[in-house]
Amino acid sequence: MTANGTGINGVNGAAPAQAHQAYQYSKEPLGNxxxxxxxxxxxxxxxxxxxxxxxxxxxxxxxxxxxxxxxxxxxxxxxxxxxxxxxxxxxxxxxxxxxxxxxxxxxxxxxxxxxxxxxxxxxxxxxxxxxxxxxxxxxxxxxxxxxxxxxxxxxxxxxxxxxWKWPDIPGIHTFKGTLLHSANYDTSADLDGKVIATFITPELALDLAPKGRDTVYSREEQDKWAEDPEEFLKFRKRATHILNTGFEVIVKDSKEQKETLAMIKKQMEKRLSKKKELIPKLIPDFALGCRRFTPGDGYLEALCEDNVTVRITDIKEIVPDGVITSDGEKVELDALICATGFxxxxxxxxxxxxxxxxxxxxxxxxxxxxxxxxxxxxxxxxxxxxxxxxxxxxxxxxxxxxxxxxxxxxxxxxxxxxxxxxxxxxxxxxxxxxxxxxxxxxxxxxxxxxxxxxxPRWEDYDFKYRTGNRFQYLGNGRTIRELEGGDLSWFIKKGPKHTREELTPSTVSINGL
The missing domain is CATH 3.50.50.60 (FAD/NAD(P)-binding domain)
Structure with missing residues (x-):
């Protein structure tokens, strides 16, 4: 994208005045x-x-x-x-x-x-x-x-x-099996009975893991919220409020960061208990939130299945029938799924x-x-x-x-x-x-x-005007609402209720004061 021409920003936020050109006010009303x-x-x-x-x-x-x-x-x-x-x-x-x-x-x-x-x-x-x-x-x-x-x-x-991008691994497009990316995933791909490798970054792996344990809203809750907008509003505000109270977890070395990290580690250890050898490999040593949280529902459980092998290693090369790891081992594959980022x-x-x-x-x-x-x-x-x-x-x-x-x-x-x-x-x-x-x-x-x-902080912006005078938009001294028969007393607002005894000039506002 280009911004053609020079002098995009005028002096002090305004276009330079056209020298010695006679000014003529606009015949249009204000607000047109x-x-x-x-x-x-x-x-x-x-x-x-x-x-x-x-x-x-x-x-x-x-x-x-x-x-x-x-x-x-x-x-x-x-x-x-x-x-x-x-x-x-x-x-x-x-x-x-x-x-x-x-x-x-x-x-x-x-x-x-x-x-x-x-x-x-x-x-x-x-x-x-x-x-x-x-x-x-x-x-x-x-x-x-x-x-x-x-x-x-x-x-x-x-x-x-x-x-989205394919991972920068030599030979990726020589692979003759099924090649998929999480960002452009073909849900019709038949992977039953196939040997599959998934290249992942943990924050993206959540998107591919099974998700069968999610809770559901009850029919009673749905009916209540449909019939009572106030209750529905309370539910929405409560959920959002709770979500917005969690920012202190993001602060380095905060009490909330330490407590939440300890809780997450405990959860991960429990959910990886079927394959304890994965615990030191998957529990990170960096601060919680440095990247997207990993213990998403179903992800760790999927890694513990008997038909899943976790390899913490780099991929040296992709060949037509599989991959070569950094330690020289060849793994034969039918399909590759890439969840490696953007x-x-x-x-x-x-x-x-x-x-x-x-x-x-x-x-x-x-x-x-x-x-x-x-x-x-x-x-x-x-x-x-x-x-x-x-x-x-x-x-x-x-x-x-x-x-x-x-x-x-x-x-x-x-x-x-x-x-x-x-x-x-x-x-x-x-x-x-x-x-x-x-x-x-x-x-x-x-x-x-x-x-x-x-x-918006408009003082952080430079303005250029359509003419040499920034006030030409004030027009012919009339407003569009006057010419179109609009409300000419829009500034008069309803005042508070008063008893008859309170109706005195000192207590009742007429024109807003």
Whole structure:
């Protein structure tokens, strides 16, 4: 992606005034919105949320929305829920198939198909400074043709782990058996009676392990919540509150970290008791939470089955009929399943030198902070707050200042050393390294993230205006509500109740005071 032209950021956040040009006020009333087109790249959960929030916020306003999704369907949700799910799911924690159907149903309910083009991959996004727009090139993957589009605002919602990769092992594509990846898993593959090897990182292995022990919501609970919205709200708030109280576990050497680590180790020892030789191999020596917790339901139990052999070793080479381990042993195989990770890019909610460009789930995203959907909605609201200003205030572009990016990065890099993500483990938080720089997650708790994004710090942005005078949007001295016969006393609010005896000029507010 490129930002064409020079001088994207004006002096002190404003475009330089045009020299000696006579000013002429706009004949339009204050509040008359200008047309804005938004393009969202990607239609997973973020894209679905964008459509819902767009329809809620910009109804009957001259704002257009288009989404491009490279996959054949919307709403790719990941592998399974790791927090309590919808009480009408088949069980408390569900896997990918049920999650997919849920999000697909939400997409249909919100009218997402009316806004999205599937199997369309955005290949180029370039800023046109003169027009104050992005030009986009999009490849139609079904036909191979390229189409073009434009937008005043682009929201990148491609996700944190959208670019899965095969492991970097010599010979992987010479394997003649069944080759699968957890991120693009073919559920129709017949593995019965086959000799299978699974290359895993523990935080991803949870996604493949059997999941037959999940608890379910009772019919009585479901009926109660359906009939009593207040009880349902209490249930939702209680579950989320409990989830958000766990952040202290992430703090290095905290009491909560030590107690939880001891509890988890005890659980692992119990669940590995069938094969005690695995205990010293699988219980980690790094801080709990340095990467995703391993003792997911069914994972350790699967490793203890009689038909499973655990090898803690590197793979030297893949050959047509199996693998060669680092100690020279050949293991013959019928199938390989790779759960080895993703390419993670450097993304952020805003990027210096790229005006009118926003991202969801970029660097420092709260990827280890519990339920993610409220965080996605916070990203979308943030971008839509900027759209609102572009639409109503005569602003051509808004771009985060480089010094603001640097200051935030300095803060994040400093505070993250107090959290377990900098412990010595290999993690995609550090782009697959043991001791590399932590690009995520958010340097604080889930509530900390939500409050931080709730009110944008516009002082951290440079603004460029559509004309040389930033106040031209004030227009002709009238408001749009006056010209359209709207409510001209909207500022008068209902006051509190008073008894007859209290009705005196000193106790009753008339105009808000």
């Amino acid at each position: 919105p200008r047309p804005i087109r938004i393009v969202v790249i990607g239609c997973g959960v973020s894209g679905i949320a964008a459509v819902k929030m767009f329809k809620d916020r910009f109804h009957n306003l001259p704002v257009e929305l288009a989404l491009y999704e490279r996959n054949k369907s919307v709403g790719e949700p990941g592998s399974r829920t790791v927090t309590q799910g919808n009480p009408y799911f088949s069980r408390v924690y569900v896997g990918a198939p049920e999650l997919y159907e849920y999000f697909k149903g939400r997409a249909d309910a919100y009218g997402v198909p009316d806004y999205v083009r599937l199997e369309h991959k955005v290949t180029d996004v370039s800023w046109n400074e003169k027009m104050g727009q992005y030009g986009l090139k999009i490849e139609d993957l079904a036909t191979g043709k390229t189409i073009t589009d434009h937008a005043e605002v682009v929201i990148n919602s491609t996700g944190i782990l959208n670019a 390419n993670t890019g450097y993304l952020g909610v805003s990027v210096a030198k790229f005006p009118n460009y926003f991202m969801t789930t970029g660097p420092a995203a709260p990827a280890a902070h519990g339920t993610f959907i409220p965080c996605i909605e916070a990203y979308i609201k943030y971008a839509f707050d900027a759209v609102e200003r572009l639409m109503r205030e005569g602003i051509k572009s808004i771009c985060v200042k480089e010094e603001a990016v640097a200051d935030f990065q300095e803060h994040k890099d400093n505070i993250v050393h107090d959290f377990v993500w900098t412990s010595t483990c290999r993690s995609w938080y550090k782009n697959g390294t043991v001791d590399g720089k932590v690009w995520g997650p958010w340097p604080g708790s889930g509530p900390h993230f939500l409050e931080s994004l709730a009110h």
